[in-house]
Amino acid sequence: MNLPNRVTITEVGPRDGLQMETRILSIEQRLDLIAGLVEAGLPAIQVASFVHPGRVPQMADAEALIQRLPSTDEVQFSALTLNLKGVERACRTSIAWIEASFSVSDTHCMENSGMTVEQACQETIRMIAVGQLAGRKIRGSLQCVFGCSDPMDTPLEQVVHAAQVVVDQGVDRLVLADTAGLATPPSVRRMLTAVLPVAGAVPVALHLHDTRGLGLVNVIAAMEMGIAHFDTALGGLGGCPFMKGAAGNIATEDTLYLMDALGISAGARIEPIARWSRRLSRLFGHDLPGKVYRLGSDDPS
Template sequence: MLPPSALLCDVGPRDGFQFETTPIPTPLKIATVRALADAGVPRIQATSFVHPGKVPQMADAEAVLAELDLAGPTVFSALALNRRGVERAAKAGVRVVDLSIATNPQHARDNVGMTVEQGVAEAEAMLAMCREAGMQAQLGFQTVWGYAEAEDTPLDLVVELARRFADAGIESLSLADSTGRATPVSIRRRVRAVQAAAPRVPLVLHLHDTRGAGLANVVAALDEGIARFDTSLGGLGGCPFIPGATGNIATEDTAALLDAMGVRTGIDVPAVAAATRHLVHLLGHALPGKLYTLV
């Protein structure tokens, strides 16, 4: 039994563009976000508020958001990784902020030089700021299906963190397979454990297609009642801080598969494919998605 509909969030303008080594002109970012919104993608992670010295590609976060209709029907979210980022998001008029914490102790040390607990404390402070500013917050757990090895992230810790944040007023909880190590079997196991710990929190899966199992994992998750997924047009993206973490599952491929299985997404697949083709042309390299060359 699959859910009747699913909500996709295109994270390409953030998770994707961030991965590109050449600077993307701000107008192309805006055009891409708009094309996705026009194609019926209901939620788009438009940018991130990170230190411009660390991620120069995202230095134009305010400029991108200034050109979007933040009060319209499409949800434009933005990632914030520290309190300064939340401040900037509030000032930019963002309605939904995406927060993200490490759940794998080694990944926490390697990526942000913090313990998981330090990251949690920071996220709690950021959540309080979001509440105060009247912004919704999605909380993301990184590398839930493993960092250096499959499932080397302690499930007990993931469950404990889910329980801790379940009543913290988050809009949703995103579980990321940042390294593409999940399988349909481990998706079911970990999703069930988190659902049991936080039954009233909407869950979102953020899947990378590093090993080609992304859509298989979507189908297993749908069967477990998950109806929200992060995707990126053309499968754009990756994570420059996690070796081998290639792109997200492709928006158009995911939407087409869901539609073909009777799970409505409201997304105009050929329109997303056209946006991907335009981007491929301008970026000068192919993307891993399949459908953009076919439809």
């Protein structure tokens, strides 16, 4: 296999993961989690989203959280935005990376943002411009690139067009999200074959969900295509609150274990992350979808 020597993991658990839990963690609990992830060596962490607090109450205090983030030049902290108002809120904080995100699925886009795909595309152009004017790095992300309820309901041409629009705005990274967990190795290869020429020199990342158990298989398929950036969540936390049945992200620990097995450097340590997954599992009162975190024990005996 033609695989990269190193991959970059963006930990999205503090945002994507926590937004799906009914128990809302305090700012202090979330700051402790983020500090633990920083200590584990993760190079990039998505810490919050600037969305309507009535729809995602778990992220209601994004400004206050970001104000108290640990001071470090070693970690790229990012926050998700879905509209211009969200970007404007983000720009009033110190967050260095802003993710401007919209869905390329007609159905999901309307449910997620109240806009058509074309309206969201034009809104994203404005979002990116505002973020760049404020001196922020931009993750331009496309949701549901592998489909919403069916792999055929999001035309590949629509994804490529949206990718071209985002790349043309000069984003720092293009993120392709499998929000519904419909991706398979063949569809990953097909998607990347179409999108990579459009991306050009812009690094492409995959945000994979493990709804049907193919998350890590899709990681390998993507690495064979040259992808070296992946979003993951500790313990496999996460999902989409606006999509029925959307399961969690690929687990950070499982992904790191795979990288170790393949001799690929990812820079982060599994056990400190796994300890936090076990802690969150106890806190939320249920098992998390990930596998590797379960193999450890916090019992000193």
